[in-house]
Amino acid sequence: MKRVMLTGDRPTGRLHLGHYVGSLKRRVELQNSASFDEMYVMIADSQALTDNASNPEKVRQNIIEVALDYLACGLDPKRVTIFIQSQIPELTELTFYYMNLVTLSRLERNPTVKNEIKLRNFETSIPVGFLTYPISQAADITAFKANVIPVGDDQLPMIEQAREIVRSFNHTYEEVLVEPEALLPENEICSRLPGLDGKAKMSKSLGNCIYLSDTEKEIEKKVMGMFTDPNHLRVEDPGVVEGNPVFIYLEAFALPKHFETYLPEYKNVEELKVHYRRGGLGDVKIKRFLNQVLQEELKPIREAREKLSQNIEDVYKILEEGSIRAREVAKSTMNEVKRAMKINYFEDATFLKEQEDQYGESK
DSSP states (O other): OOOEEEEEEOOSSOOBHHHIIIIIHHHHHHHHHTOOSEEEEEEOHHHHGGGOTTOHHHHHHHHHHHHHHHHHHTOOTTTSEEEEGGGOHHHHHHHHHHGGGSOHHHHHHOHHHHHHHHHTTOTTSOOHHHHTHHHHHHHHHHHTTOOEEEOOGGGHHHHHHHHHHHHHHHHHSOSOOOOOEEEOOSSGGGGSOOOTTSOSSOOTTTTOOOBTTOOHHHHHHHHHTOOOOTTOOSTTSOOOOTTOHHHHHHHHHOOHHHHHHHOTTOSSHHHHHHHHHHSOOOHHHHHHHHHHHHHHHHHHHHHHHHHHGGGHHHHHHHHHHHHHHHHHHHHHHHHHHHHHHTOOTTTOHHHHHHHHHHHHHHO
16 A cells, blocks of 8 residues: 655644644655655645634735745655645535534544634634534545644544544445554654743744744744743752743754754753753753754754745745646545445446436336
8 A cells, every 4th residue: 555644734824843843844854755655735724714714814825934834844846745725626525525424522522623622712603614624634634545644642633533534434335545544753742842931832823933934033032032930030049841841942952963062061951951950050041052953953944935935936836736736636536435425427327327227117
C-alpha cells in the first residue's frame, strides 16, 4: 500500500511558532526524507468559515499568508501538493454522504469538538458546520486515501472518529476507503507549545504568538516580555521551571550548537533548569538566550518569505496548480464511493437494464 500523508491549517491568520514546531517543521523533514509516495497539504478555508461565516474576508486575505509560510519553511510544490480546500467540491459531497454514518450524540462526545466549542463560546449556539468538523476532516483524509496524518495529542479523537467513519462506510458498502493512522510529534514538547502569556496554547485568537513572519525586533520584544515564574522576583531567588514557557520553548528549540555559541557555560537545558531552581539565574539572561535561539531559527524563514512575497503571482499559481491536481485525485475517490453506494446511475450500464427488466416483467 502506498504511503500517503495529508495535513493542513486553517487560514485565519499567519502561522506561528506553535504551527511550526508542532507540524510544519516536521512536514518539511518528512518531505525531504522521501518516505511518502504522495503528500498533500491543505489550506482549510472551508473549515475556517465554520466559525468565521460573517467574516469571509478574514479567511480570504490569509490564503496567501499561509501559503507564504508553507513555502518559506521549505515545502516544495514539486514534491508536495498544496491546495485550497474549497476548490475541491468533492470534499463537501463526501462530507454529506458521511453524515449518514455518524450520530449527533457521537459528534457531541468528541473531546476535541467539545474543547473547541468551549474555546469559542459556542455552548448555546453551535454552527452545524462547526459541529460536523470531524466528518469534514474524515472527508478530507479519505478523499486522498491518506493513511498517515501528522497531529498533536489534542487531535487524536478526530483521527479516531475518521477511522470509525471509514469502517462504517466499508462495512455498509464496499472496501473503498483507507483507515488513517496518526503520526505524533517525536518531541512531546512540540505537540502543544504554550502561549507567551503562559496560557495552555499558543493561539492567534489569544494574541500570545510569535509569528513566523515577525521581524527581528518584534521577536525580541515578545520574548523579553514572556511570562515566567511570577515568584522569581530576584536573580538569587529559586525559580520554578515546570510550566514555565521560557524553558518549554528552550526544550523545543535549543540545540547543543546554540549553547556552544551563545551560552557556553551550560551544556544543555537541564543544566539551566538546575541553576534556575536553586537560584542565581535571572529571567533576563535566559530570555536573551531564547531570543538568540529563535532569531537563528526564524531568520532564514523570514528572509525566504520576504523574497517569495515579491512575486505573489507565482504563489497564486502554485495554489491553483495544486488544487487542480488535488481535485483529480478527489474525483477518482468520489467515483469509487458512488459506485460503492450505487448512486453512479449514468456510469452504471446495468442500471438502465435493471429498470427495463423490472418494467418489462410488469407488463
